[in-house]
Amino acid sequence: MPGQLVANPYETAPLITSVPQSTGWQPAPLLPYGAMAMAPQVAPRARVDNVAAWMLVGAPILWILASIVALQSGVSNTTLGMGLLLALVNTLLALWDIANVRRAGIAISTGMWITVFLFVPAYLIQRTLRSKQTWWIPALWVVVWIVSLAATPVISYLGGVEYDAQYVEEEIEADLAELYELPGAEVTCPDAAIAPVGSFFSCDVVYSDGSTETVNVDVLDWTGGWNWRI
Known part of the structure; x- marks a missing residue:
């Protein structure tokens, strides 16, 4: 009708981009068209030096060689001193390995060396869980340990x-x-x-x-x- 305003059916309602401050809610900032929200960058974890851990894996073989040399020299390899020597070597390797893991930025307790003194695989398993390193290290220790047991005849023939x-x-x-x-x-x-x-x-x-x-x-x-x- 003449003189009467008619609402435009195609006119959209105004876009609400904010709400009263009393609600405590704030709208997310608008990004330019085509932009993507990126997750914060996380610095990659440093590579762990596994030299000491692999030496722990090879410790049973070193013990076989030491036993052969000791027996050939007429020194008992069943004395308390030989057992303490092996425990000392394992402990020093564990402390070295713990230092390597810490240098890679991984939190690990120095007290974990006690598990090496009691049972080497327990330490290697804990280390693997915390450092996310390869499971080959504890698995191969078990293999090497079994091989060292099977090598008893070799010790008897070569050492005595x-x-x-x-x-x-x-x-x-x-x-x-x-x-x-x-x-x-x-x-x-x-x-x-x-x-x-x-x-x-x-x-x-x-x-x-x-x-x-x-x-x-x-x-x-x-x-x-x-x-x-x-």
Whole structure:
């Protein structure tokens, strides 16, 4: 009708871009057309130096080599000192590895070296979980440990078999008394009664009449089988 305003049906309502401050809500800033919101950049984690960890993996092999050298030198590899030496080496490697992990920006407790002293795989598993490193390290430790157990015959052939000297002495004395009717004989074997498979070590015999003799103890196999001969 003439003189009457008619609303334009195509006119859109004004766009609300803000709300009263009392609501506490603020609109997100408008980005230019085609722009994309980017997530904040995170600095990449530094690469962890795994040298000490791999040396821990190889520790059982090093122990085999050390045992062979010790036995060849006539040194017992079952003494407390040898066990403490292995524990010391593992502990030093663990402390070195913990320092490497920390340098990579990963939080790790220095006290974790205690797990190495008790059980090396426990440390390697904790290390892997915290540093997100490869699981090959703890897995290969288990493999190397099994191989080291299977290498016992190698130690016996290359290094030697170690015997309890007192046990060997008592057995020879009993044989002399029962088989040779020589009671009262005293047998003295080396404190470290060690010899490779196929070889022998010697013991001294003092008979009741004061005469002396030397007997040889032959090492028959890697399991510790032996016999003695005059």
